[in-house]
Amino acid sequence: MSSFWTEQIADERISRRALAADRDADVCIVGGGYTGLWTAYELLRAEPSLDVVILEAETVGFGASGRNGGWVLGAIAGDREWWSRRSGRAAVVAQDAAVRETVGHIGQVIAHEHIDCDFVHGGTLRVAETGLERKRLEDAIACGRSWGARPQDVRLIEPDELRERLRIPTAVAATFSPHCARVQPAKLATGLARAVERRGATIYEHSRATAIDRSQVMTEGAEVRARHVIRATEAYTAHLPGLKRRLLPMRSSMIITAPLDEATWTAIGWDGAETLGDSRHVYIYAQRTSDGRIAIGGRGNPYRYGSDTEGEGAADPSVAAEIRGRLCELFPVLADVQIDATWQGVLGVARPWRPTVSFDPSTGLGWAGGYVGEGVAATNLAGRTLTDLMLGRRTPLTELPWTAPMDRNWEPEPLRWIGVNAVYESLRRADLAERRSGHSSPFALPAKLLGITH
Numbered sequence: 001m002s003s004f005w006t007e008q009i010a011d012e013r014i015s016r017r018a019l020a021a022d023r024d025a026d027v028c029i030v031g032g033g034y035t036g037l038w039t040a041y042e043l044l045r046a047e048p049s050l051d052v053v054i055l056e057a058e059t060v061g062f063g064a065s066g067r068n069g070g071w072v073l074g075a076i077a078g079d080r081e082w083w084s085r086r087s088g089r090a091a092v093v094a095q096d097a098a099v100r101e102t103v104g105h106i107g108q109v110i111a112h113e114h115i116d117c118d119f120v121h122g123g124t125l126r127v128a129e130t131g132l133e134r135k136r137l138e139d140a141i142a143c144g145r146s147w148g149a150r151p152q153d154v155r156l157i158e159p160d161e162l163r164e165r166l167r168i169p170t171a172v173a174a175t176f177s178p179h180c181a182r183v184q185p186a187k188l189a190t191g192l193a194r195a196v197e198r199r200g201a202t203i204y205e206h207s208r209a210t211a212i213d214r215s216q217v218m219t220e221g222a223e224v225r226a227r228h229v230i231r232a233t234e235a236y237t238a239h240l241p242g243l244k245r246r247l248l249p250m251r252s253s254m255i256i257t258a259p260l261d262e263a264t265w266t267a268i269g270w271d272g273a274e275t276l277g278d279s280r281h282v283y284i285y286a287q288r289t290s291d292g293r294i295a296i297g298g299r300g301n302p303y304r305y306g307s308d309t310e311g312e313g314a315a316d317p318s319v320a321a322e323i324r325g326r327l328c329e330l331f332p333v334l335a336d337v338q339i340d341a342t343w344q345g346v347l348g349v350a351r352p353w354r355p356t357v358s359f360d361p362s363t364g365l366g367w368a369g370g371y372v373g374e375g376v377a378a379t380n381l382a383g384r385t386l387t388d389l390m391l392g393r394r395t396p397l398t399e400l401p402w403t404a405p406m407d408r409n410w411e412p413e414p415l416r417w418i419g420v421n422a423v424y425e426s427l428r429r430a431d432l433a434e435r436r437s438g439h440s441s442p443f444a445l446p447a448k449l450l451g452i453t454h
Helices: 004-008 034-046 080-087 089-112 131-146 159-165 185-198 234-239 262-268 317-330 375-390 415-437 442-449
Strands: 023-030 052-055 071-073 124-128 155-157 173-177 180-182 202-204 209-213 216-219 223-231 247-257 275-278 284-288 294-298 339-350 356-360 365-369
Touching: 004 185, 004 339, 023 034, 034 052, 034 185, 034 365, 034 375, 052 223, 071 089, 071 375, 080 089, 089 180, 089 185, 089 375, 124 131, 124 159, 131 155, 131 173, 155 159, 159 173, 185 202, 209 223, 223 375, 234 247, 234 339, 247 317, 247 415, 284 317, 294 317, 317 339, 356 375, 365 375, 415 442
Parallel strands: 023 052, 023 223, 052 202, 124 275, 223 365
Antiparallel strands: 071 180, 124 173, 155 173, 209 216, 216 223, 247 294, 247 339, 275 284, 284 294, 356 365
8 A cells, every 4th residue: 555645646656667677877877766867867967968867666655655754854864973983073063954954955856847746945943842842952952063063953932932833732842943844755756757757767657676797687587787787775775685674674654634624723723834843862853745734744653574565555543543542632623623644653763773885986886875764855865965976076065973883783583673673662661751740751762872872
């Protein structure tokens, strides 16, 4: 089953053929999600003469690219201190600035290519509902300032100002950053695929890669021989030989309401179409859609044994109910709201909890991934970085700290199943304890020690 986003544009889908015969190319990209599409787009914009092939196991945007919350967020997950030890403080500051600027870059491409994807560059709000959560936001702002963030990049807003944007009765403060946009994610994926094809790339759907080697990608029916091969398979990397422990498929679920009437929107506000998050450890992410709905997601039952990626259907009923309950806590006016759809999917998480971009000129093999759910913008930055690396350019992008080989696999089973689910259970317990006591809970410590960031 696809997501609501994909079903919404089902009548506009283009059916693409599968790879049926061996062929040669300059570049073969495995994966028809955002990473693969942005890499093809930026590469062909730089070198229009290249023959670029994209192999997609299902259909364009089938995975996380067509199931996410639609946040084009100018942020990259990861521990700045680790990156600083590796590449220096200035490189970390440059990386933060580069991903913030990427939001505007994506907006320019969307306008230039006439991609209708409900893009609104309205910024993002993160709400605090307790004094402890407010302190957490203040600490995050101070940390950002220490790494070069300016007051205009993120600031604290008080309840009176927040109510002018969005009315959450329990809110005691929020942060606002302009470095985020809202999109309908499946529309972005399909529009970007058409833009890539207009520039000369060939996309084969229903062409699952069974093995990747230097200069060669095998599928069940044929193979592509290419000078450069890019693996853009994100959570589905677990299906490839020898890579089962490279990225962990993390499950995330979403629900979407029926369109809300004018009176309800008057009670809620939200005229600026900012994306919305909260400050709990097990957090939600939400947006107001262009057709007057609220789409909201969260992570429940996050990991299935053996890096299982199956189950891209309706969300687990208990998880969907939990997300719906959280929506009604934020907006009590929605107590009787109708939910029109639920869905779920998997995103890729690297063991160090940070994404990487890598290219080996000696083999022609490259890859990008492990975005930890912050990939809608970061995939474009990755695509531009891979373009420079493939073309042998030394640019500011190729010097960013995330440009490095992945340095660690996940533990074998059952250790990773026990560890991941135990950490998320501890985060749930931390939220419950903090709501009761108003003090930080030690249950949150395991996540902090593992570098799991909000």
